[in-house]
Amino acid sequence: MSPLNIGVVGTGIFARDGHLPVFQAHPDKFKVVAATNKTKSKAEEFAKLAGLPDDKVFDDMESLINDKDVDYVDVLLPAQFNLDAVKKCIAAGKPVQIEKPIAANMQQARELVEVAEASDLPIAISENWSFLQAINVAKGHLPRIGEIVGFQHNSTGPFVLNNKYMSTSWRQHPEHIGGFLSDGGVHQLALVTALVGEFESISALTSQVREASGDDDIVFSTIKIRDSKCIGSFSYGSAFGATDKWIYLKIYGVNGSIMIELSNKAAPVVKVKVGSDAEHSGEEEVYSVNEDKSFGIYEEFTNFHDAVSKKDKSLLISTPRAAFHHLACVAAFIESSARKGDHVEVERY
C-alpha cells in the first residue's frame, strides 16, 4: 500500500498535536506534502515539523487543493468554513476529510451532505469517536442483551482552566451553533448513536456555567430513539467544579445490559451482564479495550485511506450524513431548551 499525499488546510493545535503525529507514525499510508493556514507563519511552523519544503507552504486553500502533488485534503478549519472547503475540493476532484462538527448550522450541514452525496469522491468527517474499538466490542455483545429498552449516556468533567483549545478565537467567538455543545458533544453523540441508533426526538435543558465558554456549556436531555422502543438520557458538560472525569454509556436490554466506561481514555472497559431478570443473571463479564493511543484518529484516517485507494466512498464510516445527525441533535438540544424542555423532532436529512 503506497502512501497517499496529504495537503493540510488549517495548521492549528489539532493538526499539530492530533493529526501530524498519526501521519508521521504511519509513513506507509500517509505523507504530508503541503500545508496552508490563514496566518502563514503558523503554516511555516507546521511545515518544519512535517519536513516540508518552503514551496509547499501555500498562501491559500485553493492553491493547495489544486496542487498536483496533493492526493487528498485534510481540512481542520472552524466549522463555518467546511462547506466552502468541500465545494472547492470537489471542484478540484480531490477527496477531502473535514473536522467535526460538520458545519456551523443546519442549513450549511444540509448543503454539505447534498454536494457530498452528489459526488463520487470520498468525503468524510474527522470524527474519531466513530472509530473507537469500544464501539466494536460493545456491538459484538449487543445481540446478547435482547431488545434495547433504555440507555444512559453521561460525559461530565471539571472545567479545565488551561484548556489549550479554549484560547482559539473561533471558540471564543463561536459562529457555529451550540458552542462547546457541538464542538465537544458531537463526539459523544457519535458513540451513542452508533450503538443505540439515531435520536428521533429530544427534550433538553442547556445552561451556561462558565463565562469563558461563550455560550451554553452543559446539557441534560431525555431521548426517544428512532424506530425503537428505546428511551434514555444524554448528559454532557465539562464546565463543572472539581469532579472526576466521568464518561459512560449504559445500554439496558430485556435480556441484559452493557456498560461502556471511557472515564479513563487510556483503559476503556466494556462490562456485560446477560440474563432476563435478577434471578436469571450471569456473572458480570469485563472486557478491557485496547484503544489506539490516538483515540480513533489512526483508524479514522485508515478508513479514509481505504476509501481513497479503492475509489469507493461506500467504505466510509464517518459520513457527512452521519455527522449531519450529530449536529442535528445539538440543534435540537438548543431548540428544546429555548422551549423550556419541550420535545423537538431531530431534523432528518
Add this chain to the structure above:
Amino acid sequence: MSPLNIGVVGTGIFARDGHLPVFQAHPDKFKVVAATNKTKSKAEEFAKLAGLPDDKVFDDMESLINDKDVDYVDVLLPAQFNLDAVKKCIAAGKPVQIEKPIAANMQQARELVEVAEASDLPIAISENWSFLQAINVAKGHLPRIGEIVGFQHNSTGPFVLNNKYMSTSWRQHPEHIGGFLSDGGVHQLALVTALVGEFESISALTSQVREASGDDDIVFSTIKIRDSKCIGSFSYGSAFGATDKWIYLKIYGVNGSIMIELSNKAAPVVKVKVGSDAEHSGEEEVYSVNEDKSFGIYEEFTNFHDAVSKKDKSLLISTPRAAFHHLACVAAFIESSARKGDHVEVERY
C-alpha cells in the same frame, strides 16, 4: 421517654417485615397495641407476631382508631385509602402516619394536605428515604461545592421475578397513578429533592417494559429545579434485564461535586471533591455512611414519636406537603410522556 401505643391499620407485608421489627427493637419508644386488616385472618397472624390479645384485633379501621388505648395510628393501606384514613384519625383526634405515596391521585393528595394542615395533629408520611443518613452527610458538605448547577440521579436495576410486593392485588391492579413509578419512585424523589430542591418542571419519557408491572415501569427525565439555575436528569426503573443495582445521586457545583452511592444499601458512600476547576481540585474525600439497617424506618418513627410526644407537628420532616411534591413529580412524568416529552410544570400545593 415512655413508649407510645400504636394501632396498625393494614397488616400486610411491609407492616410485618418493615414496621413491626423496628417497633419491637425499640420498646422504649413503640408499643403495638392494636391491629386491623381487611382480611381479618391476616390481622390475627400479625397480632400473634406482635403479642396482642384477641380483643385488640379489630374488625374495622374506625374501631381501632377510636380505641382509647391507641395513642397514634400507623396506616399501611393502598394509597387510595390514605385520605379517608387521615380524615378518620383527625376526627378521633389521633396522630397518624400513612404510607407513601401520599394518595392515588393529585386531587386526593391536595385534599389530604388541606385537611392535614388545618389540623394541629402530627400527620406524617412514611417516607423512610427522607431519613437516610446519607442525606445528612451530603448536606453537611453542600456549602463547600458552591452554587449547584447540575445533578444526575439514577436508580436502575433488574426485574425481580420473585418480588414479594408484586403479588399484592393493589399493585397488580393499581388505582394509584404511575403504578410502580409512584410506588417506588417517590423514594428516590424524596432523596433528590431533599438535596437539590423541588422540581419546577419536568420533561419525561416513560415506558412499560414488563407486562407484570401493569403500567409504565421506567422513566427518563430532564429536570429544572425551582428558584435555582440547576438542571439535571432523573432516571428510574427496575424492569430491565440482568444489570447491577445502580443507585446514585451526583450533584455538580461550581466549586466541586458530591456523589451519593446507594447501590449497596448496606454500605452507602458519599464522595466529595472540592475545587473550582481541574487545576484547583482537592483529593476525593470518601465518607462511609452508617445507615440504620431499617434504612430510615427507625428514624422516621423516631421523628414521628418526637412530634407526638411534644405535641409539635412542626418537628415533622416527612410532611404531607413534601409528599405532595413527590407525587406531583410522578404525575408530571406521566403527563409529560403522554405529550411526547414536552415540559410540564410540577403542580404546587
